[in-house]
Amino acid sequence: MFRKILIANRGEIALRVICACKELGIGTVAVYSEADRNSLHVKFADEAVCIGPPRSADSYLNIPHVISAAEITNVDAIHPGYGFLSENANFAEVCEASEITFIGPSSDILRMMGEKEQARREMSAGGLPIVPGSDGIVPDEAAAVAEGKRIGYPLIVKASAGGGGRGMRVARSEAELKTAFGTARTEALQAFGVPDVYLEKFIERPRHIEFQILGDQHGRVMSLGERECSIQRRHQKLIEESPSPALTPERREQLAKLVVGALERVGYCGAGTVELLMDEDGSFYFIEMNARIQVEHPVTEMVTNVDLIKSQVRLAAGEGLEDVVGHMATGGHSIECRINAEDPETFVPSPGRITVFQLPGGTGVRVDTAAYADAVIPPYYDSLVAKLICRGRDRTESLARMRRALEMFVIEGIKTTIPMHRRILADPDFEAGRFDTHFMERYATGNGI
16 A cells, blocks of 8 residues: 555645545545645645646646655555646556556556547447547548438537537537537647547437546456436536436346446446436437546445555555455445536636635535635636535435425535535426436526526
8 A cells, every 4th residue: 555645736626635545544635735835734734745827737737846846755556636737647657657656547548548539449349328529630621521412410519629518519510510620629629739530420409428437457447326417608617417317227236237248348447437428319329438436426335335445555656456346235325416616697706715614514424625614715726615415215305305404504604506406406397307408598598497
């Protein structure tokens, strides 16, 4: 087992990793920007190193600074959290060259999964169905038009090197494709440094369902069930739950076997999430894999009683799945609401100082956060303030607990998305499990939510 781990991240996920390391008896090193000097992950780590000014590019994304902090503190491993460098193959490669364990997949796997079109080919070869699309990168507008005629409209132009909604544009005609192609390439270049894009058939009203997996260094992969992530805005998830109200036990088992088989084929090790779209007719398609821990990992933890962060660390240290997970018995229903520092109507970011911070509690309620009264939410990073997770015996009880927890969650000094979540949970269609990825369009128009 590792002696000391550096956490190359900030906020609630950095604090979450510190908690897991403390339970495993592992020392921790926090890195922080000048804007995060008073953050809780800095306070509770055993050691802390400032790695630069507030801008991410100068601190949390600065690989030489992170590696220097790891070397001067003499750590055995680095946990990247999510976002920032968590799926950066070059960073994992530098860790490997520096003889520091990267807690995640190998640089080769990260590179494979980071190239979305390559990931599609590998998963298709492993037996997972994929959305019909272009055969690789589309080099220019003329090629895009030809592919559009072959695949058919509507289409979605997607950045090959990215995700999270950046470098993505929908086209319903050839004229729209010409505009979308150029716009997506420009946005992809700005966001990921690579302008490459590919085309996929656009599924009109899908559900977004993802499977949580763990893989060890001995060739074994297992599924920990699925999460429903269809409540999202501009491809950013807002609410997640497990299990999905759209899956039968038989369909769940069938998909889990496909996912496990595809990942065992490529030798996947660590935590990861396979993301799928479910068409209106019940067909499933692989869209991408996130080769890291997800923001929404607590949803799975609540229904499996498996600590995914501790599992990541133990798997990276060479332990087998049978020892890390053992016999897993899933039960109940869990739901997570992401509480962001945003105006709940316009979604404009709302950074600033928190004056009141009162957490909800009680049976089945969990809050993952690094915020506190008098903490400052800086304007430089993601606007996530807290993750509110509730578990119940079934979906009805889980939703009831979430409603009362949202009512008792008090944050003042900044605007948050709590009112939006309360409105969504009061919607009859959401309560009945009748929704898809376009649900939030109704929220934007005020029609029915």
